[in-house]
Amino acid sequence: MQQLINFFxxxxxxxxxxxxxxxxxxxxxxxxxxxxxxxLSSTNTISSFVLGKGAAISDYFYLKQENKKLMDENKRMKHYYLFQQHHAQALDSLTFDHNQPLDSSFEIINAKVIANSYRKINNYLLIEALEDFDLSVDVGVVSPQGIVGVVEDHKANFARVISVLNPSISINAQLAKTKHFGSLVWDGKDPNVTSLIDVPRSASVAVGDLVETGGNSLIFPEGIPVGEVIDFELDQNRGYYNIQVKLHTDMTNVRNVYMIQWKDKETILELIPESNE
Amino acid sequence: MNKSITNSIRFVFFILLQLYLLDNFLFLDYINPYVYIIFILLLPISMSSIQVMLLSFLLGLTLDVFHNSGGVHAAACLVLGYFRPLALRNAFGVNFDFQTLKFYGEGFKPLLVYVSIMVGIHHLVMFSMEAFSLAYIPRILTNTLYSGIFSIALIILVIYFLKPSKK
Known part of the structure; x- marks a missing residue:
């Protein structure tokens, strides 16, 4: 016994x-x-408070840039709205009612980024919702320019988001033109570039093609912009394309984001067998 | 002032400095200085090695919570705490006999050696843990080298800044 104690x-x-x-x-x-x-994560009360204080100060330095981004987005929306309105009138001027709010199956929640990493290999963001929300997991987060990440955990008004710059998630994405889909993954190198893998050989790809989110997942609605093709190669052995995609969102500078979730996700999930999860 | 109060203040100060200021630095895509380890470098030399290790671990874990990085900084700081006596002996040589050494009394060169050894150990362990895969070895080494140089320079500046004024 003495020897044992001595050993320790x-x-x-x-x-x-x-x-x-x-x-x-x-x-x-x-x-x-x-x-x-x-x-042990940044959604706990103390760390979200501390990080939030820092974000409150640094926000002021980016107001001008952020305004520009939101104005640009507004402009695009306005264009889109006018376009839709015009078509609706032309098609069906009798039944279209402008005062009727658009019926959407999505809920959109405004949020603000309070911490963001993009230099590491596993990157996360911490965001603070600016309105009350009732969030489930796996909610998509988008910036005015394109996708940002997926909510992993949340507490009170704070949510931890796995950045697209994190090799542990892959996002269903497709070529906007041909709708051939693949998985969007990050290789841990350049914070502006991700790869779209497993796109079938039959797809026609060209540099400059747009990439958007695909319809095969319950995280993002279909058609949210992701980025554009800057390079691609065909893996001869496997017969799949490996496409380099430059993200629309500048991940080194995201401030205002939206969380997008399906309103009746629970119902949809019930219809999907467990094995697909 | 009481040693433990000084150290508590340093603990909080360096965590906040790292979070608010240094984490927002970005030079040439790779360089992100980590200066918070000054807390470990400047712990009293008379402190027992177990105490040093526990405090180092706590410091790293605190930063990990903010960075969402699990135990990356905790492991790096722990290794740092473990090798601290060795680094001290190497840098300050024969003068290292626990009680008499003063960080500032030994001139610039031993201090530079001490800081360099410690930053090297910390960055190497931290970037390896962060990558957690052999596939990223070139990246680990470049990160360690470039960030290391900046960390060493900044740490030495801050250490001289913290130097108590002679009365």
Whole structure:
């Protein structure tokens, strides 16, 4: 017994070191696993408060830029709205009612980015919703220019978002022209470029083609802009394209975002068998 | 002032400095200085190694919570705390006998060596843990080198800034 105690006393520094080191490795592995990391994260009360204070100050430096982005988006929306209105009138001038609010199956929630990383390999954002919301998991987050990420966890008004710049998620995306779809993944290198993989050989791809979100997932609605093709190659062995996509969203500078969720997601999920999850 | 109060203030100060100021730095895509480890560098030399390791671990874990990085910084800081006596002995040589050493009394060169060893260890462990894969070895090394140089320069500046004025 005496020998045992002596042993522990002799190696106590090393024992403490290894115990804590194993703990740290376990936490790291846990953090790299999608949907596992619940307790040690920036959505907890203290850290969201501290990060929020910092964001409140830095917001002022970006007001001008941010205004421009939102104005541009408004302009696009206005164009789109007028276009739709024009067509609706032409097609069906009797039944179209302008005062009727648009019936949408999506709920859109305004949010503000309070912390963002893009230099690491596993990148996350922390966002604060600017209105009350009733959020489920796997909600898509978009900026005025394009997609940003997917909500992983939320608490009070704060939500933690897995950035598109994170190899642990892949997003269903398609070529806007031909609707051939693949998976959007990030290789951990350039924060402006992601890859669209597993696009079938039959698709016709050209540099400059637009890429948008696909309709095969419940995270993003179909047709949200992602980016444009800057390079592509055909994997001869597998018969799939590997396409480099330059993101529309400048991930190094996102401030205002929207969370988009399906209103009747629960109903849809019930219809999908468990195995597809 | 009481040592433990000084250290508590430093703990909070360096975490906030890292979060609010240095995490927003970006030079040439790769360089992100990590200066918060000054807290570990400047812990009293007389402190026991287990205490140093526990405090280092806590410091790293705090930053991890803000960065959503699991235990990356915790592991790097822990290794740093573990190797601190070794780095001190290497940098300050024979003068390292626990009680008599003063960081500022030994001149510039030993301090530079001490800071460089510590930053090297910390950055290497941190970037390796962050990548967590052998596929990223070139990236780990370039990150360590470039960020390391900036961290060393900034840390030495801050250490001289914190130097107590002679009375």
């Amino acid at each position: 006393l002799k190696f106590k520094t090393a024992l403490v070191f290894w115990a804590l080191f194993v703990l740290a490795i376990a936490l790291t592995i846990n953090a790299n696993t999608y949907h596992q990391n619940k307790w």
